[in-house]
Amino acid sequence: MELTLVVLIIVVGLTFDFTNGFHDAANAIATSISTRALTPRVALVMAAVMNFFGAFLGTGVAETVGSGIIGAPEDTSGLLLVLCALLGAIGWNVFTWWRGLPTSSSHALIGGLVGAALAASASVHWSGIVDKVILPMLLSPLVGVLLGYALHTAILWIFRRATPRRTVRRFRMAQTVSAAAMGLGHGLQDAQKTMGVIVLALVTAGWQDDFSVPTWVIAAVAAAMAAGTYSGGRRIITTLGRRIVHLDPPRGFAAETAAATVLYTTAFLVKAPISTTQTITAAILGAGATRRASAVRWQVARSIVTAWVLTFFGAGVPAAAIYLVLHHLTGA
Incomplete structure (x- = not known):
């Protein structure tokens, strides 16, 4: 039973990582595609x-x-908890992808973990959630908006006497670099969340003593995310790249650079699992607002914010329900 659950968690975890890839592919490439800096095929391969x-x-x-969100029981019920958390997060990812909403796969996974843990009466590290999830969740979009606005304002001032056509052409080329930086940052941030869940399962099963990540886990997760990213996510690309605000190459470059800066800073210095979706969306809003506030389609932005708020519940409630059903059926 234990071996079966661990293998199932690894398979389902990689499936979640795949859905994370196609759900969040837009994070790295939507702006570059919408500004025609890159073709969709080239952008997807690069991402x-x-x-x-x-x-x-x-x-x-x-x-x-792996260690800072919940304390899973070190028995079969703990493995069941992790499995149900993944199933809840996958369900929310698929639903929001179908609706074309760029929600956070990261927060869906954390919501699934918390929901399943509460259903299992397992410990939840609320202080860790506040410090490493809630505060970064609130601060990273704010920093993204401000940084996106500031970077594009600086670009407007620096290139105020330049020929518009030449400036646009240069920033189309520059977006190749900024989009690549976003893709690298997305892999750095989002792949690690699945790694953490798989390692949590290995520790829960007693297969390893600490929360260090084995090389085979890193490689498997990296491959699953890359495959998911290549498969697309065009619905969300349309929402991020065109429906929020009309982007030109300078604004796209500013948004991608701002978002990538936040991703690297939080991954290396804070080690917090922030949302790449929230960060790039906020940066797009900031860069777009330099034209005028009315240039931003705030109704679309409000629907995205609503989906963000619902993410914890949208993944956590199904995860809890699945746990209760499976726990009853298996007696784990």
């Missing part, structure tokens, strides 16, 4: 490659997710 290599850049966030 997939950068996601893969980004997964190998660190494990600090993985250790936070």
Whole structure:
């Protein structure tokens, strides 16, 4: 039973990572596609490659997710808890992808963990959730908005006497670099969350003593995310790239650069599992607002914020329900 659950968790975890890839592919490439800096095929290939290599850049966030969110019981019920958390997060990812809403796969996973843990009467590290999830969740979009606005304002001032056509052409080229940086940052941040859950299952089963991430876990998660990213996510690409605000190459470059800066800072310095979706969306809003506030389609932005708020419940409630059903059926 234990071996079966661990193998199932690994398979389902990689499935979640795949859905994370196609759900969040837009994070890295939506702006570059909408500004025509990159074609969709080239952008997807580049994002997939950068996601893969980004997964190998660190494990600090993985250790936070594995040990800092919940305390899973070290028996079969703990493994069942982890499995149900993944199922709840996958369900929410698929639903929001179908609706074209760029919600956070990271917060869906954490919501699933908390929901399943509460249903299992397992311990929840609320202080860790406040410090490593809630505060970064609130601060990263705020920093993204301000940084996106500030960067594009600086670009407008620096290139105020330049020929518009030449400036646009240069920033189309520059967006190749900023989009690659976003892809690398997305792999660095989001791949680690799945690593953390798989390691949590290994520790719960007693297969390893600490929350260090084995190389085979990193490689498997990196490959699954890259495959998911390459498969697309065009619904969300449309929402991020066109429905929030009309982007030109300078604004796209500013948004991607601002978001990538936040991703690297939180991954390496804070080791907090922030949402790449929230960060890039906020940066797009900030860069777009330099034209005028009315240029931003705030109704679309409000629907995205509503989906963010609902993410914890949208993943946590199903995870809890699945746990209660499976616990009753298996007696685990």
